[in-house]
Amino acid sequence: MKRYRYQWLTVGLVILVASAIGVAIYDTKSPASTPGVGSAIIEKRYQEWKKLYLQGNDQQKFVKTNVGKKDQTLSEAQGYGMLISVMAAKQGFGSQKTFDQLTRYYVRHQISENNPLMAWRQNQDDIAMVSNKAEKTSATDGDLDIAYALILADEKWGSKGELKYNQLAKRLLTAIQNQEINQRTHLPKVGNWATMSQNENLVRTSDLMTAYFRKFAKYTQDSRWNKAVQNSQIILKKLSSQHKTGLMADFVTVSGERLQLGTVKPKQVASKYDNQYGFNACRIPWRVAYDYQISNSQVSRKIVEKMDDFFASQKRVTAVYSLSGKPLEEYENTAFTAPIAYAAQVTLNSELKARYTKKLTARITADDYYPNTVQMAALLTSGSIGQ
Structure with missing residues (x-):
């Protein structure tokens, strides 16, 4: 759809009013217009x-x-x-x-x-x-x-x-x-056990599911979920801006009402890759692209597109990366490629779609629950594009 420099006066007034009251004016590049798998x-x-x-x-x-x-x-x-x-x-x-x-x-x-x-x-x-x-x-x-x-x-x-x-x-x-939910940051904790000072500010970055929080706010009429949406996007933007790759660590710390970011050490929470783009953070392209798919959030779009650009620059996607983009493992894993393939469907990244859609639609195997199940969830989400 072309954009015209001159619009009817009434359209201009609608846009001005909508902007004033905070209603989203959607970009014409909408993921909902693109068929999935x-x-x-x-x-x-x-x-x-x-x-x-x-x-x-x-x-x-x-x-x-x-x-x-x-x-x-x-x-x-x-x-x-x-x-x-x-x-x-x-x-x-x-x-x-x-x-x-x-x-x-x-x-x-x-x-x-x-x-x-x-x-x-x-x-x-x-x-x-x-x-x-x-x-x-x-x-x-x-x-x-x-x-x-x-x-x-x-x-x-x-x-x-x-x-x-x-x-x-x-x-x-x-x-x-x-x-x-951390009542100061309004962000998800890693579990209900995270109540002590050393772990209450831990955040699993793939838990910043803004699409879910939007739905929860509407479903429950509890405005605290709107704060979770807002703060999740603030943190995702901060994390995305820290590295040229747009990659984020499996876990970070976020503290205080000003949302101060901190890092974690290897093996502090789950694995030696806690501070790298590992088997938790690999879900971020799926989670954030889904928010763009259902809400047309331009914040989510930019975060995913930055990650898209990095992965498009790689000859192949392997499991686990440093935040600067260095592969830390030599093998491939569908838990990494399937979310990227789905994100490419949503953001209309033709290069990544061509390279990785086969990974998204590959036969489900019995060898490993996690990558096969992440693949299945991402594939179904892809199937909902345009619905």
């Missing part, structure tokens, strides 16, 4: 993923995260599973039955009757899946995906059945806001 290939991959990774019985199912004989799962995985199943249903090939099976498992493994956050890990004990005392704490990323999936389910099917998605979502969001 075809539905047939997405459905095929979904059936592969479902067969390989969903375990349980007719009442409850979970996403298996290990390759051992005894099953293990994580709240992170349950969040992905619920998100994947409801997005598949929205695209015409998933079922409410599958979503409900996953939801019942979540409900069964809440931290307690009074705390709807999900226990972060369960292991198989005979025929039961159980959490020990140390595992009855939370991981914020899993809870955020579960809450978002419940809202999508309420929008898709309503909440008049056995499982009241709206009640589950609002109860969970209250707990997230009270236990997993």
Whole structure:
């Protein structure tokens, strides 16, 4: 669509008024106008993923995260599973039955009757899946995906059945806001266990899910989520500007109402790559591009496009980078390439689309839960472009 230098006076007045009251004036380069990956290939991959990774019985199912004989799962995985199943249903090939099976498992493994956050890990004990005392704490990323999936389910099917998605979502969001959101920074903590001075300011950068926070604000009418949107974008902009690559570390610290940034050390939280672009931060292109897809946020667009430019400059994308762009591993991993491929779909980066769409649509394999499940979630999100 061409832009004309001279517009009708009434159009100009509308723009002036909209700008004055803070209404977004959308750029004509809208991701919603671009078709995503075809539905047939997405459905095929979904059936592969479902067969390989969903375990349980007719009442409850979970996403298996290990390759051992005894099953293990994580709240992170349950969040992905619920998100994947409801997005598949929205695209015409998933079922409410599958979503409900996953939801019942979540409900069964809440931290307690009074705390709807999900226990972060369960292991198989005979025929039961159980959490020990140390595992009855939370991981914020899993809870955020579960809450978002419940809202999508309420929008898709309503909440008049056995499982009241709206009640589950609002109860969970209250707990997230009270236990997993830093009340000074309004940013997500890494879990409800992060209450001490040395860890309460830790932020998993891939948890800055502005698309989710927008939805939570509208769904609950709780204005604190708007503050989470605002501050998340402030931090993402700061982190993006620190390096020419636009890459961000798996974890950072953010403190005080002025949102002072700090760094973490290797192995301070999860791995030797805590302060590098590793297996947590690799999800950022997916999470931030999704915000651009649904809200047309120009802040999100610029952040993703800067990362796009870096990855387009690489002959191949390997797992784990320093923030300056040095590959720290020689092997490839779909957890890194699939989010980049999806982001390229959203930002209309033809070079990255041509190079990595095959990675996004590749066959789902049984070798590793994490990259295959991130791929499935990103692929389904790609399928929602233009809906």
